[in-house]
Amino acid sequence: MALPGLRGTEHIGFTVPDLDEAERFFVDVIGCEKVYSLGPFIREDDWLAEQLHVHPRAVMRELRFFRCKTGPNFEIFQWESPDQVTTPPANSDVGGHHLAFYVEDLDVAVAYLKEQGVETMGEIVHSQNASLGQRWLYFLTPWGMQCELVSFPEGKAYESDTDVRLWHPMKPGE
Numbered sequence: 669m670a671l672p673g674l675r676g677t678e679h680i681g682f683t684v685p686d687l688d689e690a691e692r693f694f695v696d697v698i699g700c701e702k703v704y705s706l707g708p709f710i711r712e713d714d715w716l717a718e719q720l721h722v723h724p725r726a727v728m729r730e731l732r733f734f735r736c737k738t739g740p741n742f743e744i745f746q747w748e749s750p751d752q753v754t755t756p757p758a759n760s761d762v763g764g765h766h767l768a769f770y771v772e773d774l775d776v777a778v779a780y781l782k783e784q785g786v787e788t789m790g791e792i793v794h795s796q797n798a799s800l801g802q803r804w805l806y807f808l809t810p811w812g813m814q815c816e817l818v819s820f821p822e823g824k825a826y827e828s829d830t831d832v833r834l835w836h837p838m839k840p841g842e
Contacts, residue, residue, distance in 0.1 A: 684746060707731055
């Protein structure tokens with residue numbers, strides 16, 4: 669069984685405390701491209717509660733849509749809500765998340781983030797078992813959201829013995 673017509677992941681959405689700060693970070697530091705923005709969205713009925721499971725008087729000030737090279741698009745929202753939680757979830761929390769960026773050279777990318785004053789978490793990890801060949805490192809956005817840099821230019825171990833569709837990043841110049 670599968671979702672009829674499934675073609676892939678189109679976008680990922682998450683809430684940020686300050687859209688301008690987030691846009692500066694994703695465009696100026698990471699290198700994403702802003703595609704468009706929409707909003708505000710304010711409703712006097714129960715549509716927001718029914719459609720999005722947020723407080724019915726919540727206000728989505730704006731959403732901004734971004735593209736980062738070949739990965740899925742993502743959108744960021746800035747909400748005001750009477751019941752809003754402002755602490756970013758940990759990876760271990762239900763709903764915890766992170767956004768991962770594939771890079772060609774992890775060492776160069778980590779050095780660049782550090783030069784930009786971005787807080788990195790721990791040391792570069794060399795994956796094992798099915799992910800052997802992959803290296804990664806988490807970092808924090810200015811508002812505390814967890815992100816990851818990941819690279820596996822020679823592939824991952826599982827790719828040598830699977831029928832699962834393989835993921836290959838674009839080669840330089842493509």
